Amino acid sequence: MAARYGELMLTDRSAAQDLLAELLGSVGEHVAIRPPLHVDYGYNIHVGSRVFANFGLTALDVTEIRIGDDVQIGPHVQLLCPTHPLNPVDRKRQWEGGLPITIEDNVWLGGGAIVLAGVSVGRDAVVAAGAVVTRDVPPGTVVPTAEEDASITKAAMEDPDARPYTDAPRIAMIAVGLRLGRVGDHGGEFAFRRQFPVDPR
Numbered sequence: 001m002a003a004r005y006g007e008l009m010l011t012d013r014s015a016a017q018d019l020l021a022e023l024l025g026s027v028g029e030h031v032a033i034r035p036p037l038h039v040d041y042g043y044n045i046h047v048g049s050r051v052f053a054n055f056g057l058t059a060l061d062v063t064e065i066r067i068g069d070d071v072q073i074g075p076h077v078q079l080l081c082p083t084h085p086l087n088p089v090d091r092k093r094q095w096e097g098g099l100p101i102t103i104e105d106n107v108w109l110g111g112g113a114i115v116l117a118g119v120s121v122g123r124d125a126v127v128a129a130g131a132v133v134t135r136d137v138p139p140g141t142v143v144p145t146a147e148e149d150a151s152i153t154k155a156a157m158e159d160p161d162a163r164p165y166t167d168a169p170r171i172a173m174i175a176v177g178l179r180l181g182r183v184g185d186h187g188g189e190f191a192f193r194r195q196f197p198v199d200p201r
Helices: 002-011 013-023 088-092
Strands: 037-039 045-047 057-060 065-067 078-080 101-103
Touching (some): 002 013, 002 037
Parallel strands (some): 045 065
């Protein structure tokens, strides 16, 4: 069904959205998931409203995956619920378990990020491109990659007057390695565009 969703996205997006609602456990409004999409079952995945997932999302839902509202997911992100015994004897018997994953509202998962079984990512958090998340992430914090400065913390995101979208200083969104391409001349700033239409009301 996931493969069929990818095919329909090229020819009939309305039918593709209907199929996505059938494939997943629940889907909110204005959800955009770019194929290919890889799932184990699909029905254990619950997606909120205004979620955008770029190409190649892998969501192995042997147990529940919950994605909140306004979540941004970069390309080739992996949400991996399966787990296996550390004991080599039990693992050789091909035992498998699973732990749920929760991505709360307004989280940004950078491209290639991996979220492991049992992890909850708190609302407004940012996970750097290529980061591997092995434990719960508190709300409003940044998870850097191993190569990045670990001093990038919640404080970098708390100042509403801060403008972290310029070339310097390298904090918050620039630091997570997801620089957006420039569109025209914007005085050195990065250009953003809405991924969903604005309700005129």
